[in-house]
Amino acid sequence: MRLKLVSLLIILSGLSACSTTEKPTKNSDNFSNSANALKNQANSALSIYQLAQNRQGADKIQLLYSARDAAVNEQSWSLLEKVCGELELTPSVDQIQNRLYIAFAQKQQNKNAQALVILQSLDGQLKQPEHFAWHQFLTASVYASQDFAKRAAPYFFAASESATKNNIDIAQLNQNLWDNLKKLSSYTLERFNRGSVIQQGWVNLALYHQVYAGSAVELDQAINNWLRRYPGHPAKVVLSKQDELVNDLTPVIIERLVVLLPQSGANERLGDALKAGVLAALDQQSINETIFIDENSDVNEITAKIAQIKPDFVVGPLLKANIDKLANAQVLIDIPTMHLNTFDGDRLSLQHYFFALNPEHEVQQALEHFLAQGYQKPMLLAPNNANGQRLVDYFNLQWQRYSETKPQIGFYNSNQDMPDTITSLLEVDKSKERIKTVKTLFKQEVENETRSRSDIDAIYILGDAIETRLIKPYLDVNVSTFADRIPLYASSKSHSSQIDRTDKGDLDGLYFTELPWMLKSQIKQHNLRQQYETLWPEHADISQRLFAMAYDAVTILHDIKQLSLSPGNQFNGLSGKLSVNTSGHIERTLDWAQYTNRRIKAVQLKTQRPVPLFMQSASDLYITE
Template sequence: MKNASLILSLSALSLLYGCAAPVSKTPSKQVTTPITPEVEIIEDSERSALDLLSAASTESNNQATILLLQASAKFIYEQQLEQSLHISIELSKLELSKGQKNYNQLNMAEALFELGYIDLAAAELAKIDTENPVKRQLFLQANLNIQQDLLVDGIISFLNYHQQFPVQTVDEAAYVSSLFSQLTPWQKRALTKRSATDLTGWLAYTELVANNAYSSSALNSALNKWQNKYQQHPANLLTADLNASVLEVENASAYKNIAVLIPLSGREAPLGKTIQAGIIAAYQAQPERQLTFIDTNAENMADIVNNLHDFKPEFVIGPLLKTHVDSYLATNLQQTDNGYLDDQYHINNSVEVPIAAQQIDTITGLQNNPTEQSHTWNTLLLNLPESSFLSEQQFALSMLPEDEASQAAFSLSQQGYKSALILSQNTAIGKRMANSFAQQWQRQTNIDASIIYYPSGKEMQQAVKKGLDVNLSDERIYLMRNRIKENVKAEARNRRDVDMIYMFATPDQARLLKPYIDVNISPFANAIPMYASSRSYNVDTDRNTRRDLNGLTFTEIPWLLPSKQVNPLMSADAKKIWPNRNSQLERIYAMGIDALQLVDKVKAMQLVPMLRHKGETGTLQMDANRIISRTLSWGKYRTSRIQNVNMQ
C-alpha cells in the first residue's frame, strides 16, 4: 500500500508540473549535511525544483521521498509557493520518518508564511517535534513572532538564532537593532525579565542611544563606557553609522519660522486655544522662534495651504482635527499671484500681534503661471490621517485610545493575571478600546478576555451584576428559599474565573461601578483587582471621590500625575493661570507643550529610531511610518492622594 500511495502521488505531481517552465534562478551551492536526528536537512542546490520532481518519479520509495522534500524546499526558494505547499500536503499523507516529517512540516510552515498565512504557518511550525531546531526553523520562528506582533518573543527568538549563527554583517546587526528600536518602555521592562545571548548588551545599547543620541559628545562618552564592557557585542558594528547620524542631527539648524494650524474659532475653539496656550508655554523656553497661528476654521484648507507656500514656513504644526488633517494631506498646492494670511496671530518675543490680511510676497516667476506643487515644509500632524500616506517630511502625533488599551493589556498580562473581565461603555470608542485590550490580552496569554458592554443610566449596574454572575447566584438563593419553608440565610457569590477587571468608563461611571463591584464580591472570595483607562481619572477629585475609587489603578499622562511631570515649574504656572481646567483640556495643553518640543526632534527620531522624548503626554517614540506614539504612566487612587505606581 505504501508503494502504491507513493507512486500515485508521484504520478499526480508529474502530471501537475510536467509542462511547467523552468525558473532562471541559480542558487548557491550548499552541502547536504544531516544536522540532528530529529530534523533531516535535505538540500540539493545543483538542480531546480522541476528537475528534482522529475527525478523523484524514477526513484525508489525513500529516495523519491527525499527528492520530493528537496523539490518542495526548492520551490520555496524559487517563490513558487503553491507548488511547494501542494507537495508538502501530498507528502503528509505518507508514512515518513521522524526527520522527514519534521522537514516536511518546516517546508509547509515556510510556504504558508511566505503566502501570508501567518497563523497557519505558526500552527504548522509548532508541530515539529525536535529539541534541536535547525537554522531555517529558528529563523522562521523568529519572523513569525514578529509578524504576530509578539515583539518581545521575536527578539528573544532572533537572539537565540544568532547564538547558533552569530551576527556577521552590518545588515544583520542593523535588523536586530531595528527590533530593539520598536520596543516601548513596557515591552522593554518585560524583556529585561528574559534571558538570551547578548540581550543585556543590547538593552544597555538601546538605553544609551535613547538618552544620548541628541548630542555627539554625550553619545561618545556613553558609547566608550559601553564598549569597554561589551567589546565583542554585535552592536559594535553599528557605532560608525550611529555617530554619523548623530552628527547630522547635531549640525542641523533649529527651525525658526513655525506655522501652527489649529481651530481658533467655532465649536472646536476651546481645544485649539488650549493647544495654543500649551505651545506658547513651551515657547517661553525658546523665545527666539517665530510662531504664526492660523485658524483652520476661518478658511478652507486649499487657501491655507496656498498661503503657506507663499509664507514659506520651515515647519508646520497641525492640523488638529481629523477632517482638516485629511484635507491638508489631500490638497495639491495651487500657486496664485498673491497670497494672504487671514485670521492669523504672529508670536515673536512673547508678543502676540494680529496680522489679519497681511499680504505675502509672491514667488518670482510664478505669478502668471499657476502650478500644482506638493508641500515642501516639515509637518507635525496633531492627529492621524484616515488613510493618507505620509511623505518623508510629514510626521503624526498619535493619541489613539487604542494604544493606551494595548499598553494596559500587555502590562497587566505581565503581572500574572490570566482571566480578564473588561467592563466597557457601549459606545464606539468604548468598543474600540475594549477590542484593542482583548486582542493584546489574547496575544500575550492565549486566553480570551470576557467583555461586558454596559449602557448608561440605571441599567449599567444590572449589566455589571450579570457580568459577574451575581444574578445567577441570586436566582439560586431565591429558588432554595421557595423550596425550603424555614428561613435560609445566604450570601450571593460572584463568578470565580476572573482574577482582574479592567474598566473603560468616565469618572462618574467609574465612581458608580467601583463601589458596586466591591459590594457584589462574595465575602468568601478575594477582592478582584480593578484597573482603568485614563478616561476614569479626573484631576479635580475630592476626598469623597477618592474614597469611592480607593484602590483603582489607572493609566495617565505624566502631566496629570504628581511628581511625574517633566517640567514641574511649567505645571505650577499653568495651575496658577487655569486652576479649574478639566482633565480633558489639561491633556490637550500637555499635547501643545510636546508638539513644540518635538519640532527639533522629529528629524533626529527619524534618523535614529531608538531616540525617545520624555514628554508631558508620555514617553514618545517614532515608528517606521513616522507615527509618534506614547507610553503612559500609572496612578492609583488613595483616600488622601493619587499615588504613582511602577508597573514592573
Template sequence: MTTANLSKRVIHFYFVALSILLVSACTGVGQGKKGAPTLFTEFYETAEYLLQKAEEVKEPTNTEWQLAAVQALTKESKYVLADSVIEYLQNKTLNTQQKNHLLLLIADNQYAQNQLDSTMKTLKRIDAKLISAPAKLHYLKLKTELHVRDKEHQAAVDTLFELTPLLTVGKEKQQYNDLMLSELNMLDPSVLNQFNRASANSSTSTSVSNTTTSNALNSELAAIEAELTARQTGNADLAPLTDQQAFVQGWYSLASIYHRYQLRTNQLLRGVEAWKLLYPNHPVIDYMPSQLQNIPEASPYQPSKIAVLLPLTGRFKKPAQAIQYGISYAFYNQADAKKRQQEEQDAGYDTSLVNSTGDAQNINSTRSARDYIATPPHMLFLDTNTMSMQEIAQQLHSQQIGFVIGPLLKPNVEALLPLVKDIPVLALNGFPADQRTSSIHYAFPLSPEGEAEQAAEVIFQNKHKKPLLFAPNSDFGRRTAAAFEARWKSLSEAQQATDETVESYPAETHYFSKDSDYGKFLASALHIDQSKERIKQMQGMLGRKLEAEARSRRDIDAIYIISKRKELMFIKPYLSVTISPYAEDIPLYASSRSHSADITNTQDKELNGLVFSDVSFLINDESQMNENIQAIWPKQRLSTLRLFALGYDSYNLIEQLKPLQVIEGYKFPGLVGEITLDADNTVESKLSWATYENGTLVEVTSPLSSQ
C-alpha cells in the first residue's frame, strides 16, 4: 500500500473515532482505568470509550486499546466500524502476539456475521502458542463451536481435549463436559473401544479371560482393568500412561460405557461406578456429565405393548399410512439391531469380573436386560376413524398398553389425553391450549407454524432487519405468517432490551391467492406501483415525459416465501424482473412446501440462490435412509416422506423421551432433525437448510447454534 493510501486509512480511522464520539455524549464505563482491558475477557467498556482512550494514548502505544475496541464493536454488532478498525490495524506494526490476537478478533467478527467458512480459515492462521491464556480459551471455544456446528465430531472431541483442562469456572466445566460426552457419543463404537481392544489384543496375562468381543459390560470393564493393571505394574510391553493419556483414555472408556448402555439403567449405573474405581483421579468425576447424573430418573420407557392411534380410513388415510410405514420400519430396524446386539453379548458374555465381587444380583440384572433385548414389544394399530376416544381408552386399559403413539388429529388429542392420564402418550400433534394432563404425555407436532418460527430465527441470526413475507391467502397462510411475525417480534424485542441503539422493524406480510396476477401482486408488495405513480405525478407537474424508471422499495432486506413449488415458480421470475436493478439483491428464503422433486430437471436451476428449510434426511442423507426408503417405496412425494420420517422418529423416541426430559442439553439425532424436548413436553426438531447451486442441492449451515 502506498504512503498516500496509508495516510488516508489513518485519517479515516480517526474520522471514525470522532464520529462515534459525536454520536453520544456518554463516554462509557471505566474511565478511571489505567490500562486497556484484557482481551477475550468479559469487560464492560464501550467501543466509544475505548476508541477515545486510543486517541488519548496516541500512537504507537495505543494498540491494545484499539484491539479492545474491535472486540467491543463486534459485541455491539457494529461490524462495518469494526472492519474499519481491523483494516487500520492490519497496516500497523504489531508484535507477534498482537498479530495473532488480531486474527482471533477477525475470526470473532466473521463468526458473529455467520461467515463460518471464513472463520475457520482465519482460525487456521493463528499460532495458538503465541496468544495469551484468555485468548487460548476463547480460540478453543470458538474452534469447538465450529466443529460441532459442522458435525465434525472427532475434531470437536480433539479440541475439547485441549480446552477442558484449561477451564477454571465450574459452570463452564459442567457445560463442556456435557458437550464432550455428547460428541464422543456420536463417534463410531470402534473408535470408542479402541483402548479396550488394545488391551484385549495385548499379551498381558490376567485373571479375566479374553473374549472375542468387548460388547458385554463385564468383558469391557475387564479389558479396561487389564490394561490399567498392566501399565501400573510396569509391564514391559506397555509404557506407563502419561497424565494426558490417562485423561483421554478415561474419557473414551466412559463414553464407550455410556454409548453401549445408555438405554439400560442397571448396566449403566454399574458401568459408571466401576469406571470411577478404575479412574479415581480423573478430573471429570468432579463435574460428571449431566447425562450420567440422575440415571434412574432418566431410565427409558421399555413397554411390552405399544398402541398406535391413526386415522387409517377416511380423508386422512394416506398421510396416516405414511406415518404407519415409518413406525413399522423403525420397529423392524430396532428389533434387528437388538437381536444383533444380543448375539454379540451372548458371544462375549463373561461373568468372571462379577463373580470376583460375589455380586449375584448384578448377574441377574444383566440377564434380565438381555431378555428385554430379545423380546420386541407387541404392536397394536387402532383406527381413530372407526372408534371413539372413549372406546380406545377402554381398550388401552383393558389390554394393559404401556405406551401410545398418536392420535394424529388435534380434536382426538384433546379428547384422549384426559382419559389416559396413567399411560405414556406421544401425540403426533401439538397440545391444545393448556391441555397436557400428565408429565408422561408428550407432543410431537411437525407443524408449519414451527417451521415458520425457525425461519424467523434463521433470518434474524443472519442479521436481516426487515423481512417481507409472501403467504397464501388462506387459514394455513395466515396461521403460518402469524407464527413468523410473532417470533420475529419477540426476537427483536429481546435484542432491543440489551441494546437500545438497534433499530427494530416488524415483519410485513402480503397474501396472494391461487388466482393472483403475480406481476401486480409483487408490484404492490415492493411498492413498484407507488414509484410509477410518483413518476406520473412528476410528469404531470412538469408537463413533459421524464426519462425515469420505476424502482422497488429499499427498506426490506430479506423475503420469506411460504408457497408450493408451482406458486414459487411464478413468484421468483417475477421477483427477478421487479426488483430495481439499482438495488442490492434481496436474499430469498422459502419453506419446505416449495421443496419437491424436479421432474423436468429445469426448475431447480431456475431456483438458484433460494434458501429453504426441510427435515434433515431430505437434505443431508448421510445415513442413506432416504435412498434406501425410495428404493423399496419408489416415486413418493417429499410430503409423504416427511410423514414417514415423523413416524420413524416417533417410534425411536420411545426410548429417548425420558433422557430428553431429565437430562439438560440432551439431544437425539432424528430423521426430521436434531430433536430436543421443551419444558412443556413438546418435541422440537431443528430443521436443515439448503440452497440450489446450478440446479444442485447444497446444504447450508444454519446460524442457529448446535449447543
C-alpha cells in the first residue's frame, strides 16, 4: 500500500509541474503568506479546503492548491474531485491541468465513464506538450485499468513519444506501458509494429521477449541487437533489470517435485483421480523424483517433510481449508507452488499459482458469446442453492458492465417446481389465463394455442446433468410455435459421459461448454485417452475432469513463468486453453459442443471481448479487441 501511495504522489507531482499559472504580484505575495499561516492551522485536506471557503482571490486559490495536494496524500479522491471542481471556476487557473486532475480523481474512484468524457472533451485543446503527454497517459491508464490492453496501447505509445521528445518526466509511464505490452499477443504486437521509432522500439522489444521466451541466450542476443538499433529509447529503463527478465523467462527446471493431495478422509477418491493425472503427466516430463504427501496430515508433519525434501516445485493442496492452513503457517512461502484450488486471501508469493475448475470461467465465456451475438435479454435457470446463487450473481455483475438490460432470472427449488418456474418466466401462465377468459365468452369450442414471451433471446441453464434433462423438455413445449426457436446453452455441469451412454435425445440442439478431455473428438492425445478408458472405464465425470486438471497442472509447470509474464499467451491443455492472469490464477477457455441427432459434435461459436458500457460511446476510439 505504501509503495502504491508513493507512486501516486510521484505521478501527480509531475502533473503539478506542468502548471502555467501567472507570476504572482506583490499583493498576492502578501496573500500567499496569509494563506500559508492559515494552512499551518489545518491538519487534513478537508480542513484546508474548509479554510479556503472563507478566503478570496489568490489566497483562496493557494489554499485550494494545498487542499488538492493534501487530498492526493490522503488518497481522498472524492475530495480531490471536489477541490478541482472549485478550482475550475477560477479563470486564472490552468484549466487543462485542472481537468486532468479531475479525470485522474474519477479514474481512481472507478468513474471510468466520467473520466473518459473529460479526457475526450480536451481533444483539440492540448497545445502544451506536457498536457498532451499526461492526457495520453491518463487515457491509456483508464483503458488499462479495465484490462483493455490493445485499446490502451496507442495512448501509451503517444505518451511515451511526447515525453521522450519534450523531456517530460512521467513516473510509471514506461513500466505501465511495458506491463501493458506483455498482455498482448504476438499477432496484435505485429499490427502495432509501425509508426514512430519510439513505438516500433517498444513493440520489437515485446516481440523479442515472446519469440525468444524459451531461450535465455537468444533473448540476450536479441536485446543486444535492439540496444544497438534503438539507442536512447525510453524502454532502456525497463531493461535496467535485463538479467532478472532473462531469468524470469527461463523455463522452470524441476529435479524434485512434491505433490500434496488428499490421501485420506472423505476426499480420498478425488485425490486418487488427481494422482492418476499427475502420474500420466510425469511420463512426459524429465522430473527425477516425485514425492506424494497426504495434504490432510498435521501441518508440522508436512513442514518437516518439505524441509527435508527441499522440492523445486510443489503441486497442491486441493482443499481450500488446507491451502489456508499451509498459508497461515507459511510452509510454502519460499517454494514455487501450483495450488489446485482458488485462494481468497492475498497472494503470498509471485511464485504461487492457483488452478481450479472454476465454473465462473464458463459463465464468463457464455456471457461473452451472448454479447457477441447481440443478445439483449438472456434468461438464466439455476438451482436455488449456494452454487446457483453464486453463479447467477457473477453473471449479473459482469452483464451490468456491458449492457443496460437486465437478464431474466429463474431459480427452482426442486424438480417438482421446474414447470411452474419456466411457465412463469416465459409468461405462458398469463397466456393460459387469457385463453381461459376468452373461452368463457363463447359457448362454442375456441381454437387456441399458448404463446410465450418474445423478448427472451437466449436461455442459459446452470443445472447439473439430471436437472438439464428435465428442464429441456419443459422449455421445448412452453416456447410458442409462433416464435423463433430460442437458442439453449448450458455449462459443463449439464454434460455427463455416463448418462449420455443411454440418453442424449432430450438435449437435441443444446450448446454447452466442456473440457476438451471430455470431448473425445477434440483430444490430440488419442493414446492417452485409450489408456485411460482401458484402466478406468467406469470413472465418474468428476474423476475424469480432475485427471485432466492434474495432468495440465504438471505439464504447464515448465512454461508457467512465460505464461505469467505474458497474460495474452495460452497453453492448450486437456482442461482447456489456459492462461495466467496477474493474480497468478489460471483462467480457462473451454470448447463449445452441441447435441445434434443424438450425438455430440464440436462447434465454433463466436466469442470476443465485450466493450464496457462506459467505452461504448467512444466509437471514434474503438479498436477491436
